[in-house]
Amino acid sequence: MTRRFILKLSCPDRAGIVHAVTGVLLQQGGNILTSHQHGDADHARFFMRIEFEATAEEAALQAAFEPLANEFRMDWELVSRERKTRVLLLVSKLGHCLNDLLFRVQTGHLPIEIPAIVSNHRDFYQLAASHNIPFHHFPLLGGTEAQKAAQEAKIREVIADNQIDLVVLARYMQILSPELCRELAGRAINIHHSFLPSFKGAKPYHQAYERGVKLIGATAHYVTSDLDEGPIIEQEVARIDHSMPPEQLVGIGRDMECVALARAIQWHAEHRVLLNGNRTVVFR
Incomplete structure (x- = not known):
């Protein structure tokens, strides 16, 4: 069963963030539906929101993404799109x-x-x-x-x-x-x-x-x-x-x-x- 999720994050800006994030989602069978990003040059900080669909459970996605979040020092949240x-x-x-x-x-x-x-x-x-x-x-x-x-x-x-x-x-x-x-x-x-x-x-x-x-x-x-x-x-x-x-x-x-x-x-x-x-x- 395919579910929709939203991932939002911010972290110190550096090269390779988008590649790393989308790579983890690909490994989990994720299909990106929408993606927005913004780099704040004044504060060297990067912001991103991705809506995607996947067959994996939310807990599995959380566990797969956590090592990357720690590496890039992210403030992040991953939630089910259906949850009100x-x-x-x-x-x-x-x-x-x-x-x-x-x-x-x-x-x-x-x-x-x-x-x-x-x-x-x-x-x-x-x-x-x-x-x-x-x-x-x-x-x-x-x-x-x-x-x-x-x-x-x-x-x-x-x-x-x-x-x-x-x-x-x-x-x-x-x-x-x-x-x-x-x-x-x-x-x-x-x-x-x-x-x-x-x-x-x-x-x-x-x-x-x-x-x-x-x-x-x-x-x-x-x-x-x-x-x-x-x-x-x-x-x-x-x-x-x-x-x-x-x-x-x-x-x-x-x-x-x-x-x-x-x-x-x-x-x-x-x-x-x-x-x-x-x-x-x-x-x-």
């Missing part, structure tokens, strides 16, 4: 991104699984129920450090119990602790309602209005302990003019937020995103 990424959605009181993601999954346009939704408010428990997804309400009543730590402990339990691959902050208006950010490094995506690095922090559309900009945007990025500073995966922009009040910018921005976040999740789930320091390489 398990995503935990975090949301607060703005539900446009949540609703958009649930619809895309329901209609088969976003190939992920959503085993659970977590919120610090109860607003969207009925929406979650309509999609047969468990809804966890973890409030933050006082906002003390102890309460924050206790709430994040519950989030960790949901992540572990549901074997979560990716955490998505779908307009979750709470700042994750540095400890949780480190635990989720490279597997937590946030949508920020501005065209980063401009207008960080609160009310970015109002900040954009005050500066009289002609373009506004939304940015999907990986979460780090530095607020709104994580590696950018995708951005969406819209042209505006002087006649538009801040409230209209907010409305325009919500559509952009949905689009940028959905693309970023899809590319992550399809293993198209590779970290390159504080930047990303995205093979579309």
